[in-house]
Structure formats: C-alpha cells, structure tokens
Amino acid sequence: MSESSDEQAAGQHFLVCGTEDCQENGQFYCNDCHRPLCEQCRDEHLKNPDTQTHEIVPYRYRKQQLPVEKCKQHPTWNVxxxxxxxxxxxxxxxxxxxHQSHNFDVLExxxxxxxxxxxxEFSKIQKYFLPTTQGLKTDIxxxxxxxxxxxxxxxxxxNAEAESLKKLVDEVTSEKKKHTHTMExxxxxxxxxxxxxxxxxxxxLGKMNDEFQEYLSLTNTKLFSETLRIKTIPxxxxxxxxxxxxxxxxxxxxxKLLGSVNVPNTKPEKRKIQPMEAVTTHMKSTEKQLEQSKEKFDMKQTLSLSSxxxxxxEYSVPGVDSVWHVSVxxxxxxxVSGGGNLVQTDLQGKQLQKIKTSGGNGYHTATQDGDLIYTDQDEKVIYRITPDRKITExxxxxxWTPVSVHSSRINGDILVGMMKDREAKVTRYSKAGIEKQNIQRDNQGQGLYSDPCYITENINGDICTMNRKKGxxxxxxxxxxxxFSYTGQRSGFFPRGICTDVLGHILVCYDSFIGGAVDLLDQDGGLLSVILSLQKGIKEPCGVCVDDENNLYVGQSDTNTVSVYKYLQ
Structure with missing residues (x-):
C-alpha cells in the first residue's frame, strides 16, 4: 500500500457524507436521494427548495433503495x-x-x-420460529x-429386586437342606x-450254641430232662x-414374583408451543418502541465522533505482562488474561485471584449469573468459576480444542470456537452445557472458520467470530x-478482539501495517467510525468488551494496561 493510500485509510474514520467534496461523518440519510449526509449537509438539504421536502432520517433508519432494473423497451431508463x-x-x-391515464404506484x-x-416475516423466523423450535429441541x-x-x-x-429374590431362594434352600440333615x-x-x-x-444265638455243646457232654438224662427253646428272630x-x-x-x-416395567395408560402430554400471537404482540410493542425512539432520535443519542x-x-493489572482479553x-x-495467567481485580485494580491457564486469546467470558467461564486448551475442558471462587468442570x-468462548446476553447460551486438526467450528451449548448447534460450513460446503480466536454474539442473534488465518x-x-465478512479498513488486518453493544454495534479490535485500531460497525458490517487508533493514543489494542454502563474496556498487548472509554453519549 502506498503512503497516500495509507493516509487515506487512516483518515477514513467514519461513514463519509455523500455530498461531493464533503468528508464529514454521514450520520443521516436522505431516503429520496439515497445517500448519507452529515449534519451540515442535512441542514442545507432541508433549506434547498429542490430538496426541502425530502425525507431525512438517522442513517440506521434509512430506507432500502430499489434495485436498479432497466426497461426492456427503453434500455436507458430505469423501471x-x-x-x-x-x-x-x-x-x-x-x-x-x-399508461398515463392509469393508476400507478411508485415502485420504490x-x-x-x-x-x-x-x-x-424474517423477524418472526429469528424471534419466534427458530428460538421456539430450538427450545423444543432443547426440551427433547x-x-x-x-x-x-x-x-x-x-x-x-x-437388579436389587433380583438380588433380593436370590437371597430369599438361598435362604429357603438352606433351611430345606438343613431339614434333610435332620431327617438323615x-x-x-x-x-x-x-x-x-x-x-x-x-x-x-452264640450263647445258645455254647449251651448246646455243653449239654452234649453231660449225661443223657440232661438231654431228656431239658427242652431247648430258641427265641424267634426279632x-x-x-x-x-x-x-x-x-x-x-x-x-x-x-x-410374576418380580416387578414389571409398563408405560402408564396415560395420553402423552403435548409439548407447549408458545403461540405466535404472544410473540407478535411483543414484536409489535418492540416495533412501536423503536418507532417512538426514532421520533425522539437526535444527535445526542447517536454515536459520537471518534474525536x-x-x-x-485506566488499570494496571498485576499478575500479567500483557493483555490479550478482557471480561467484566x-x-x-x-x-484479564495474558501470558498464561487469568487475573481478577476489583474496581481499584487490586488483584483478587490469579489462575494459571492454558488458554489463548478470547478464552474467557462473564455470564449473566455472575460466573466466569474459561477454556483449557490442553485438557479440552471448559471450566466455571462462581462468585465464591469455586472452580468446577x-x-x-x-x-476438539476449545479456543474462544462467549456467554450470550440474549439467553445465556455458551458459544465456543473450536479447532481440530485443520478444521474449525462454532458450537452452541445451553446454559446447562447441553450441545444445541454446530456451525462449520457455508452453503457451498466451504469451511467458515480457520482459527476462531475471539467470538461474540450481537443483539440480533448474529455470531461474530474473529479468524486470524483468514484475517x-x-x-x-x-x-x-x-x-458477511469484515477485513478492516487498513492493510494487514490482524484480529485482536471483538464485542458488541446494546445498540447492536460491532466493535472490532485489530492490528495492521500502520498500527492498531478499534472500528465501530453497524449490524450489516458497515463502518461507522474508527473510534480508537494510534493517532488517538492507543498503540497495540488487544481485547475489548463493553459493560452494562456502555463503557468500553480496551487492553494493550505491549503493557499490562486496560483503558476504559466513553464512546456513546
């Protein structure tokens, strides 16, 4: 990249006004001219008799422009x-x-x-059909x-009943065998x-035989006088x-002796599906609030200029030499993590606890419940730390090796960027740790990710992942x-952190050939502003997050410093 192009890239810190030769921040949009306008050009636009009736809105509320289609009869004219x-x-x-006498509508x-x-309708898919179906799937x-x-x-x-029956059989058999011994x-x-x-x-009989022999030796008178009587056999x-x-x-x-397993003769209960009317009512209420917000919209409610x-x-975090990721x-x-250590500090920067880890970049995240979740790449395990400092698996x-992790602000789901060999994916888990979804390839079957080093979720459900090898x-x-994919406004895009805020903006932290920067994007990937850069006093930004008060925390990889900024007013 030439020096002039570097200067041009470094100077493009916001969405440029569409008025010729104007390089100011295009915060507004003319729905009739379909171009962004800065505040001054907006005022001039409304003063000009030719354009004073044009509809001018904040840029985020712009009307979608009609796609260009040429007339088949008159190719130089648009339909x-x-x-x-x-x-x-x-x-x-x-x-x-x-058709001059016919009734017509403006196609735009x-x-x-x-x-x-x-x-x-798409909003219904995102806000009702998909989450409701995912909820039913989770129920299953x-x-x-x-x-x-x-x-x-x-x-x-x-098994317990069978063992009990066996014991009784053995007991009865033993008693019966004992009885046979008694009988025997x-x-x-x-x-x-x-x-x-x-x-x-x-x-x-022996005695009788002896007596008979004795009689034979006596006189015959003994034989004649005695009568031999032998007892009968018993x-x-x-x-x-x-x-x-x-x-x-x-x-x-x-x-019959043992228990049985039966399905009760009860009609299965239908899974409860929230009626779309309730969601639609909520959506209409939300749309009404957005409309009211749009009517009340003024300059103070928009993003401030980067200046x-x-x-x-500013914090100097003890226990780390450099900052790679920040969670609040x-x-x-x-x-704060860096150099294989994960450190917790209080509001004054005092160290509260320090854990030795094998995490990489965006490997920890704070949950809605006040816990901290972090990954261990060596053990391939995700751990939870509760407020009482108890660590559980x-x-x-x-x-798969867990590389990055994010706790959803929408529903508490856990998003994990993972790698295995040369493949990478993003897996969604429920708050209870049940796997719900795997995202790995696009519609053409090509891998979406290389090494998902940082990950976050936007308020519209978009999953934003930083990939180092893809840049x-x-x-x-x-x-x-x-x-969409975003590769920065400067040559040599090297991802170093990502987060989103309550307005749906995407904050992208990265390094480049001309220094580090933090870009502010809209939900569709359009650059709104470069809110931090080398020219604004930050050298090597690394790791970003936004707290509930819309404060932006930015770490620096060359020091143990975390700086806090106000970028919304």
Whole structure:
C-alpha cells in the first residue's frame, strides 16, 4: 500500500457524507436521494427548495433503495413505476407513452413496503420460529437425558429386586437342606438301633450254641430232662426313604414374583408451543418502541465522533505482562488474561485471584449469573468459576480444542470456537452445557472458520467470530448462514478482539501495517467510525468488551494496561 493510500485509510474514520467534496461523518440519510449526509449537509438539504421536502432520517433508519432494473423497451431508463391496471413494472417513458391515464404506484414505495413485510416475516423466523423450535429441541434433549436416567434407575431397581429374590431362594434352600440333615440323622439313628438289635440276637444265638455243646457232654438224662427253646428272630422295618418333589414353577411364575416395567395408560402430554400471537404482540410493542425512539432520535443519542471518545479510567493489572482479553462480570470486577495467567481485580485494580491457564486469546467470558467461564486448551475442558471462587468442570469438548468462548446476553447460551486438526467450528451449548448447534460450513460446503480466536454474539442473534488465518471477522446469523465478512479498513488486518453493544454495534479490535485500531460497525458490517487508533493514543489494542454502563474496556498487548472509554453519549 502506498503512503497516500495509507493516509487515506487512516483518515477514513467514519461513514463519509455523500455530498461531493464533503468528508464529514454521514450520520443521516436522505431516503429520496439515497445517500448519507452529515449534519451540515442535512441542514442545507432541508433549506434547498429542490430538496426541502425530502425525507431525512438517522442513517440506521434509512430506507432500502430499489434495485436498479432497466426497461426492456427503453434500455436507458430505469423501471421505477408499477401500473395498477396492467399489473406490470414500467419506466417513466412507458408511463407517459401508454399508461398515463392509469393508476400507478411508485415502485420504490412498494419495494420499501414489501421489504418491510419480508423483514417482518424474517423477524418472526429469528424471534419466534427458530428460538421456539430450538427450545423444543432443547426440551427433547432434556427428555432424552431424563429418560436415560429413569431407565437406568429402573434397571438398578430390577437388579436389587433380583438380588433380593436370590437371597430369599438361598435362604429357603438352606433351611430345606438343613431339614434333610435332620431327617438323615433320624433315619440313621433308627437303622443303628436295628443293627444293635441283631447284634444282640447274634450274641444270644452264640450263647445258645455254647449251651448246646455243653449239654452234649453231660449225661443223657440232661438231654431228656431239658427242652431247648430258641427265641424267634426279632422283626425290624425297612426305612421309608424321603422323596424330593420338585417345585412347580415356570419363567412366568418368576416374572410374576418380580416387578414389571409398563408405560402408564396415560395420553402423552403435548409439548407447549408458545403461540405466535404472544410473540407478535411483543414484536409489535418492540416495533412501536423503536418507532417512538426514532421520533425522539437526535444527535445526542447517536454515536459520537471518534474525536469525542474520552478515556475515563485506566488499570494496571498485576499478575500479567500483557493483555490479550478482557471480561467484566456483574459486580464490575475485571478479568484479564495474558501470558498464561487469568487475573481478577476489583474496581481499584487490586488483584483478587490469579489462575494459571492454558488458554489463548478470547478464552474467557462473564455470564449473566455472575460466573466466569474459561477454556483449557490442553485438557479440552471448559471450566466455571462462581462468585465464591469455586472452580468446577463445566463442559468436555472431546477431540476438539476449545479456543474462544462467549456467554450470550440474549439467553445465556455458551458459544465456543473450536479447532481440530485443520478444521474449525462454532458450537452452541445451553446454559446447562447441553450441545444445541454446530456451525462449520457455508452453503457451498466451504469451511467458515480457520482459527476462531475471539467470538461474540450481537443483539440480533448474529455470531461474530474473529479468524486470524483468514484475517477476517466472519458473521453468521443465528441459524448459521453466512451474512458477511469484515477485513478492516487498513492493510494487514490482524484480529485482536471483538464485542458488541446494546445498540447492536460491532466493535472490532485489530492490528495492521500502520498500527492498531478499534472500528465501530453497524449490524450489516458497515463502518461507522474508527473510534480508537494510534493517532488517538492507543498503540497495540488487544481485547475489548463493553459493560452494562456502555463503557468500553480496551487492553494493550505491549503493557499490562486496560483503558476504559466513553464512546456513546
């Protein structure tokens, strides 16, 4: 880039007035001329008899210009009239020649009206259909988690019941086996008694045999005088052996003993879908408020010129040598990271806590609940720090390395920029850490991101991500569709921080060949102002955020300094 072009780029600090040779800030817009105007040119525009009836509004409320379409009959004329009777779009020459007596509409007014209607429908998608559907999807994910917990609990109960039944079976079996031992002992005792009876009888027979032998040796008179009488053999009974009778049971019998799992005969409850009427009413109320705001709009409510940006405070943060990212929590305490340290200070700059981390650039964010969330690239884990300084593991990102993180001001969702090998993506989690959405490629299948080092979300749901290798800010809408990319106003764009404010402005912090700067963009990526630059006393800005009081915090990578600015008045 030549020296003159560098000076031109450095000098273009705002949206330039559309009046020829005027280089002032074009804060206003003429809907008739379709060009931006500065305050002085606006006043002259309204004084000029030829343009005094033109509609001039603040730039952000400008009317969309009718797309240029040439007449097929008269190629040098633009189509800008709609014939109501013929229902065709024509040029002024066609109108004067063939349709002069017909009723007509100015095509630009119709376009503006239709554009507003389409914007209204698109707004319904953004504000009702998409968030409602995402909410229902979240409900389903929560139901999945709940069902898994319930089924696991049922299986645990089944195992406990089965163990209880097994214990009872073992107990009854043990008792019955004990009874068999008693029966066996009784039967053996009876048999032993019978055995003794026959032992005694055998002994008796032996004795009788001895006596008979003795009689044979005596005189014959003894034999004739005595009568031999032998006792009969004692009678005994055979024992009746016990018989085992098998139990009569089946699988069904066991099933009946155990509990069962059944789905109650209850009609499923329909998921509650918020009626669009309620949202539409809210939208109409919001539109009415915007309209009222538009009517009351004056110069004091617009962005100040970059020259009016004032520094209101400056911190020297202990515990860091350089500042890479800044977050402000609900108690307005400052979180600053740099050199592998994450430091919290109070409003006076006193260090409250210091944590050693393996984060990179935009790796921490303050939540609506007053917590701080930060990523650990080495462990691939996202941690939460509560106000009482308790650190807990919040989300595990698996194979993906979490690089940047942002807590949504809209609904508390957590947006995480991640990398794996040569791929990158943005993942949306709910406040509870449930994965809701992955954004990785555009409609042509090309990767949207390279290394998402900083990330934020605008009030309209746009996700704004800084990518170092691409040298660009990539902006997608809430559904992940690419809207635009921003590469700065200076050569050598190197991303160093991004945030948004309550008015939907995008603040882009970056370095370049001619020094660092902070650009202020509108929601569509249009440059409104370069609010900070080398010429305004900031050398190497790095890390930006805006608190609830619209104060802009800007870190500096060459020192441990965080400066606070007022840029809205």
């Amino acid at each position: 800008d009239i709609f014939c109501q009777e013929c229902q065709i779009s024509i040029c002024l020459k066609c109108f004067k020649k063939e 007014d119709l376009y503006a009206e239709k554009y507003a209607l389409w914007q209204g 994910e929560e139901d999945v988690t709940e069902i898994k917990k319930i089924m696991e609990s049922i299986r645990t109960s089944m 002992k009784s039967l053996l005792k009876m048999l032993k008694s019978q055995e003794t009876t026959y032992d005694d009888y055998i002994a008796y 009678e005994t009974t055979r024992p009746v052996p016990p018989v085992f009778t098998k139990g009569k049971f089946s699988k069904d019998d066991i099933s 009016s940006v004032t520094k209101v405070k 929590d609900k108690s307005e305490r400052l979180w 919040f989300i595990k990102t698996g194979d 660009a800010v990539v902006v997608v809408n809430k559904s992940g569709q690419h809207r």
